[in-house]
Amino acid sequence: MQTIVIAGVGLIGGSLGLALRKAGFKGRILGISSPATIDKAIERGAIDEGVSLTEAAQAADVFYLAQPISVILDTIDRIASLVRPECLVTDAGSTKARIVEHAAKLPLFLGGHPMAGKEARGIAAADPDLFADRPYILTPPEGRLMESPAVSDFVQWLRRCGTVPVLLSPSKHDFTVSWTSHLPQLASTALARSLSGQLTLDQIVSASGPGLKDATRLALSPWSVWRDIVQTNTEFIEHALTVYIDTLTEIRDNLQTPRTGEDFAVAADVALGIRVGPQKE
Amino acid sequence: MQTIVIAGVGLIGGSLGLALRKAGFKGRILGISSPATIDKAIERGAIDEGVSLTEAAQAADVFYLAQPISVILDTIDRIASLVRPECLVTDAGSTKARIVEHAAKLPLFLGGHPMAGKEARGIAAADPDLFADRPYILTPPEGRLMESPAVSDFVQWLRRCGTVPVLLSPSKHDFTVSWTSHLPQLASTALARSLSGQLTLDQIVSASGPGLKDATRLALSPWSVWRDIVQTNTEFIEHALTVYIDTLTEIRDNLQTPRTGEDFAVAADVALGIRVGPQKE
Numbered sequence: 001m002q003t004i005v006i007a008g009v010g011l012i013g014g015s016l017g018l019a020l021r022k023a024g025f026k027g028r029i030l031g032i033s034s035p036a037t038i039d040k041a042i043e044r045g046a047i048d049e050g051v052s053l054t055e056a057a058q059a060a061d062v063f064y065l066a067q068p069i070s071v072i073l074d075t076i077d078r079i080a081s082l083v084r085p086e087c088l089v090t091d092a093g094s095t096k097a098r099i100v101e102h103a104a105k106l107p108l109f110l111g112g113h114p115m116a117g118k119e120a121r122g123i124a125a126a127d128p129d130l131f132a133d134r135p136y137i138l139t140p141p142e143g144r145l146m147e148s149p150a151v152s153d154f155v156q157w158l159r160r161c162g163t164v165p166v167l168l169s170p171s172k173h174d175f176t177v178s179w180t181s182h183l184p185q186l187a188s189t190a191l192a193r194s195l196s197g198q199l200t201l202d203q204i205v206s207a208s209g210p211g212l213k214d215a216t217r218l219a220l221s222p223w224s225v226w227r228d229i230v231q232t233n234t235e236f237i238e239h240a241l242t243v244y245i246d247t248l249t250e251i252r253d254n255l256q257t258p259r260t261g262e263d264f265a266v267a268a269d270v271a272l273g274i275r276v277g278p279q280k281e
Numbered sequence: 282m283q284t285i286v287i288a289g290v291g292l293i294g295g296s297l298g299l300a301l302r303k304a305g306f307k308g309r310i311l312g313i314s315s316p317a318t319i320d321k322a323i324e325r326g327a328i329d330e331g332v333s334l335t336e337a338a339q340a341a342d343v344f345y346l347a348q349p350i351s352v353i354l355d356t357i358d359r360i361a362s363l364v365r366p367e368c369l370v371t372d373a374g375s376t377k378a379r380i381v382e383h384a385a386k387l388p389l390f391l392g393g394h395p396m397a398g399k400e401a402r403g404i405a406a407a408d409p410d411l412f413a414d415r416p417y418i419l420t421p422p423e424g425r426l427m428e429s430p431a432v433s434d435f436v437q438w439l440r441r442c443g444t445v446p447v448l449l450s451p452s453k454h455d456f457t458v459s460w461t462s463h464l465p466q467l468a469s470t471a472l473a474r475s476l477s478g479q480l481t482l483d484q485i486v487s488a489s490g491p492g493l494k495d496a497t498r499l500a501l502s503p504w505s506v507w508r509d510i511v512q513t514n515t516e517f518i519e520h521a522l523t524v525y526i527d528t529l530t531e532i533r534d535n536l537q538t539p540r541t542g543e544d545f546a547v548a549a550d551v552a553l554g555i556r557v558g559p560q561k562e
């Protein structure tokens with residue numbers, strides 16, 4: 001990998017550029033974004049210069065799409081006839097099945113999804129350590145990495161950036177994140193939405209502790225980020241919501257019985273496991 | 282207030298003792314708890330010495346019940362015939378209507394609920410700043426503070442400890458916290474409970490980011506803390522869960538429509554308001 005193009009130099013794209021530099025990448029990092037973002041990204045050292053899509057397609061050994069899902073789909077269309085046959089196109093979109101299917105028109109594509117993020121967005125929030133020790137899901141065909149040198153080189157750089165690559169099929173990815181990411185988001189949004197009809201903000205603030213902040217943090221995320229995710233993973237999300245609603249209904253109907261105590265015990269085990277990781281015997 | 286007895290010297294009771302000392306309280310602080318906890322509480326400076334219930338009732342100007350709700354109800358029974366008529370009994374229980382009703386047998390009772398807490402429990406986690414800048418709900422009869430000198434003296438000490446007293450009726454308190462505390466707890470518990478049936482811990486950990494940790498933090502809370510709360514506020518909690526389930530159902534049935542975008546916008550406003558406080562014109 002001599003030249004990487006990052007399309008969308010926001011939190012994820014900018015952080016990748018910074019992480020590559022920190023990991024010792026000496027090649028060129030080109031960016032595609034608005035002029036204002038390109039200026040900031042150069043200033044921060046995340047990219048070397050801004051380029052057009054056509055220039056990018058000619059230069060890229062790796063073409064990294066760090067855009068909203070609908071823009072990724074559009075970029076794939078626009079670069080399909082432009083990229084060199086040996087160029088690896090890869091992405092950081094939050095759902096995979098739709099993107100991977102759409103990318104069949106590209107010579108060489110590897111779907112990806114870094115399990116990293118923070119509340120703040122944009123190049124200003126980019127962080128060379130954003131990916132450190134975080135899982136990075138890759139969705140190669142048949143769930144094993146392709147044997148192309150471009151792929152193994154790119155994955156090697158992901159490891160040098162501190163990520164922990166995890167292989168999943170696109171469908172298994174979308175199922176898994178419907179539980180680990182999309183359901184928690186909608187649960188938080190629905191919680192904040194429900195509160196709004198019942199209490200004034202004064203009443204909420206004067207009768208709440210740190211727990212409510214934790215529970216509503218995800219609800220800060222805007223629909224502009226989630227619309228594409230929800231629309232490209234609708235079935236799995238509908239299913240996860242149904243299971244969640246059933247669990248809540250059982251708890252509501254068993255508040256006075258030991259069954260809710262059992263639910264608390266199982267839930268506390270899961271919550272602890274998420275923090276300490278799976279404990280092997 | 283010359284002598285305060287703290288029954289239950291855990292996170293809340295221990296923090297009150299430390300906060301009173303930090304605020305300059307020069308009187309005696311007596312504790313009721315297990316011998317091991319009493320030793321630790323003395324060592325930490327949260328109390329001066331441990332006493333029996335009978336000794337406490339004879340000495341107390343203020344009798345502060347920082348126990349689980351069921352133990353508070355029991356302690357009220359046991360001290361009703363022992364406390365001096367001018368002694369103010371007050372509590373820190375998480376629900377109020379049941380406790381206030383039960384405390385009618387006491388000469389002078391003021392219900393309370395500090396809106397403070399943290400994940401860790403017990404005297405080891407006690408913190409003199411736990412209450413600083415946090416609301417402290419008081420539920421006097423008819424929603425206004427009684428004119429007793431003992432009450433105004435105690436409330437003055439709460440203010441010196443950094444709390445922001447808020448007056449609510451017991452019923453209004455229980456309604457409000459069913460939304461701001463009990464529903465977030467059950468939403469988090471139900472989320473972690475739902476995940477357990479779908480994915481292994483390995484799968485969860487390898488495909489989740491910081492958002493899932495936020496969303497499942499409350500699920501770490503044990504049933505031993507929540508059983509009494511749920512059983513003394515069942516009706517309001519059932520109602521809040523029903524509204525939450527309805528909101529989730531509407532979101533599930535509208536994933537592809539602009540309605541969910543509107544829900545995100547309202548929810549983000551609420552989540553932001555919880556952080557920055559109500560904005561006056």
